[in-house]
Amino acid sequence: MNTKIKIVSGTALFIFILDLATKVWATNALEGKSSRSILGNFLRLDFARNSGAAFSSFTGLTVVLTFLAIGALVAIIWYIPRISHPLWALGFGSLTGGICGNLADRLFRAPGVMQGEVIDWIRLPNWPLFNVADSFIVASVALMIFLSWREVPIRTVVVEDE
Template identity: 45%
Template sequence: MTRRGSVGLLAVVAATGFALDQGTKEWALAALEPGQPRELIGTLLQLRLTFNPGAAFSIGTNATWVLTIIACVVIAFTIYSARKLRSRVWALGLGLLIGGALGNLTDRFFREPGFGKGHVVDFLELPNWPIFNVADICVVTAACLIALLSIRGIGLDGTKVTEDAPAHSRQVSDDE
């Protein structure tokens, strides 16, 4: 895959993830009351509007501005890394990462209690699991995909080192 095609796919995935996240959050704010659960699929999946000042599992609730800075750095580094991108699968993973990070970062910038310290809108609840949102789904899916690609030894350029070839010719494309 070309760099242009990979970066284009990354941009489409990021924009789609961001739009779905922000759209579902606006819906949740209009349709749900804080602390009032609504069954969606019985007790398996409920809707429960909350506002999270921290990260996953409400870690870092007193350091919201640090989380904002970390999200900005992750997004900037991911965009910088995209210059090496030649893989559809990596484009998907990095697009999900950027879309999810931008979704929650938008909340940090524009929601109460103020710029850089805003609380993230969460509304999806599974049994025995913290409440989350579409951006969180994007970030977790991206992390799993990136971990799998890394374990398999597939680089951003879509090549993989194989065991049975000489070191100088060990690359095969993940897009083949």
């Protein structure tokens, strides 16, 4: 298996499992309980079910968001073999893991298939609730913007001499 494919799939799997495990923990430890303060008021642990997207936008459009996530995954999977730089592979792996984490919630959590609510449980000051998957989606986009800014090529094109 290609090294870049290993980076993407390994990163995605790690993030997916981490997100799933933290959501199981949050559901058991935080649901129905009052907010927990960690590091003073800087970090709080709350529990919420989100039927929308980031910042609770697009509430009630879970089916649409589910199809958009599936479409994004198909596009990423199609593009993965073309990646030749390991940092881009890390970025795409992080994005894939984050998308899969939230997609699993939408597909399999209550109230039903393709209508599931995403578990959010991390709160920072002046910031909406989020989860591990959200964190990696944002981090992957930041990494990809940085790589683009630094003009790091996603793929290397080899030009053969004639």
